[in-house]
Amino acid sequence: MSGSLKGLDIVSIRDFSREQIEQILNVADKMVPVAKGEGKSTELEGKVLGSLFYEPSTRTRLSFEAAMARLGGRTLGFDEPKGSSVAKGETLADTIRMVDAYSDVIVLRHPQEGAARLAGHFAEKPVINAGDGAGQHPTQTLLDLFTIRNEKGGIDGNHVVIVGDLKYGRTVHSLTEALSMFGAKLTFVAPPTLQMPKEHIRHIESKGLKPRISSSLDEVIGDADVLYVTRIQKERFPDPAEYQKVAGAFTINRTMLREAKKDLIVMHPLPRVNEIDPDVDDTEHARYFVQAFNGVPVRMALLSMVLGGME
Amino acid sequence: MKEFKVTPIRNGTVIDHIDVGMSLKVLRIIGVRGDVSSTVSVLMHVPSKKGAWKDIVKIEDRELDPKELDKVALISPDATINIIRDYNVAEKFVVQVPERVKGIMRCSNPSCITNKNEPVEPEFVVETKKPLALKCTYCDRLTTDIAENIV
Numbered sequence: 116m117s118g119s120l121k122g123l124d125i126v127s128i129r130d131f132s133r134e135q136i137e138q139i140l141n142v143a144d145k146m147v148p149v150a151k152g153e154g155k156s157t158e159l160e161g162k163v164l165g166s167l168f169y170e171p172s173t174r175t176r177l178s179f180e181a182a183m184a185r186l187g188g189r190t191l192g193f194d195e196p197k198g199s200s201v202a203k204g205e206t207l208a209d210t211i212r213m214v215d216a217y218s219d220v221i222v223l224r225h226p227q228e229g230a231a232r233l234a235g236h237f238a239e240k241p242v243i244n245a246g247d248g249a250g251q252h253p254t255q256t257l258l259d260l261f262t263i264r265n266e267k268g269g270i271d272g273n274h275v276v277i278v279g280d281l282k283y284g285r286t287v288h289s290l291t292e293a294l295s296m297f298g299a300k301l302t303f304v305a306p307p308t309l310q311m312p313k314e315h316i317r318h319i320e321s322k323g324l325k326p327r328i329s330s331s332l333d334e335v336i337g338d339a340d341v342l343y344v345t346r347i348q349k350e351r352f353p354d355p356a357e358y359q360k361v362a363g364a365f366t367i368n369r370t371m372l373r374e375a376k377k378d379l380i381v382m383h384p385l386p387r388v389n390e391i392d393p394d395v396d397d398t399e400h401a402r403y404f405v406q407a408f409n410g411v412p413v414r415m416a417l418l419s420m421v422l423g424g425m426e
Numbered sequence: 427m428k429e430f431k432v433t434p435i436r437n438g439t440v441i442d443h444i445d446v447g448m449s450l451k452v453l454r455i456i457g458v459r460g461d462v463s464s465t466v467s468v469l470m471h472v473p474s475k476k477g478a479w480k481d482i483v484k485i486e487d488r489e490l491d492p493k494e495l496d497k498v499a500l501i502s503p504d505a506t507i508n509i510i511r512d513y514n515v516a517e518k519f520v521v522q523v524p525e526r527v528k529g530i531m532r533c534s535n536p537s538c539i540t541n542k543n544e545p546v547e548p549e550f551v552v553e554t555k556k557p558l559a560l561k562c563t564y565c566d567r568l569t570t571d572i573a574e575n576i577v
């Protein structure tokens with residue numbers, strides 16, 4: 116499926132073909148100057164974004180608002196359900212029907228899996244999933260792909276090492292699916308209890324790839340083009356001492372990066388806690404702040420495309 | 427000559443070739459309880475012709491509607507339905523696992539939005555037939571313990 120995204124919901128990266136993803140990334144490229152404030156756009160002037168955040172999120176919410184503002188549109192909504200009709204027990208379906216009447220496009224972050232799909236059924240206007248619980252977070256995946264493509268000149272053939280909580284981490288599941296669609300070489304580094312679930316590995320293998328599994332970063336870092344770091348949450352470990360040990364073993368620092376290729380890039384969906392030592396920030400490897408910025412042009416592209424603007 | 431271990435029924439339905447051990451679940455999901463007014467017989471763990479074991483359920487004065495047939499298929503895909511009229515098998519067919527399942531099952535994922543009081547019927551597509559796994563069209567999770575989740 117290719118062609119216009121006008122009016123479509125953006126719920127899961129799985130709904131998109133490689134061509135469609137490339138089309139979105141191409142539009143995002145054109146958005147960069149305006150995203151930086153170097154150019155002006157009135158493309159979405161008069162348009163309203165309904166932004167419903169049932170869960171706190173700084174980066175995703177602000178970058179959607181920035182994206183809408185850069186294109187000349189406006190945002191209404193809430194950044195926590197407290198005090199809104201939602202707190203009085205209104206169903207998501209009813210809230211969506213209301214916001215559907217007040218806006219031209221809806222962005223939803225919700226703790227329950229499948230919430231965005233449900234919202235899509237009740238809304239006439241396009242719904243963009245900004246994360247549904249442990250489920251999908253397609254705009255994060257798109258901005259990750261955008262970052263790799265821009266920083267490495269392409270996605271295919273790169274060796275992407277993904278490290279951290281691969282079992283529960285929502286972003287890594289859709290990211291690995293997308294990367295396998297693009298034919299990247301994948302290595303998964305995690306403590307055995309937090310390794311990539313078998314069904315995801317099978318899915319990747321069904322695309323003809325053979326991901327490598329490891330529990331040692333040192334073993335694989337020398338050969339990586341992209342190091343994608345995610346947070347290991349304390350709550351996953353009943354024993355705090357065990358957490359300390361594991362977290363320590365998967366912390367990226369300057370010393371460790373001496374073994375890396377010169378053009379290795381380090382990414383992180385942020386916020387980071389201890390996974391990346393601040394001494395990495397001013398190395399030539401660090402890309403996580405660029406990555407965070409890329410959320411703006413990518414979300415601009417999506418807003419523009421589902422509202423029937425650029426193609 | 428037919429040999430009956432239970433009293434024959436005049437009119438009704440015999441659900442034969444039920445996966446062994448599933449007969450009580452079959453009765454539950456089609457809503458047969460103690461308050462029915464006609465005979466219900468359950469044969470558990472009887473030998474089948476193929477040399478394996480099966481369960482049989484015989485319900486007098488009752489035919490199954492399409493939704494009930496779908497439910498039976500989901501928990502016992504090889505079951506046969508025999509419609510009995512005037513003591514004879516008037517119709518016989520094997521149940522069919524539907525391609526899409528709507529409104530007769532809940533999602534096994536407790537965090538799924540369909541389990542949260544929203545005005546939607548959960549919907550599933552068949553991911554694999556053997557063993558049967560249904561994929562939620564909302565949260566994408568697979569449900570394999572079908573019998574536990576049929577409503």
Ligand SMILES: Nc1ncnc2c1ncn2[C@@H]1O[C@H](COP(=O)(O)OP(=O)(O)OP(=O)(O)O)[C@@H](O)[C@H]1O
Binds near residue numbers: 436442515
């Ligand atoms: N009048 C009846 N009352 C109760 N049970 C009946 C009656 N007639 C048939 N049955 C039962 O219905 C099922 C199907 O009957 P049928 O005579 O078709 O047997 P069959 O040839 O063994 O069928 P199958 O090939 O499906 O196993 C059997 O379990 C049989 O015992």
Ligand SMILES: [Mg+2]
Binds near residue numbers: 475
């Ligand atoms: Mg028989």
Ligand SMILES: [Zn+2]
Binds near residue numbers: 229534538540566
């Ligand atoms: Zn579900």
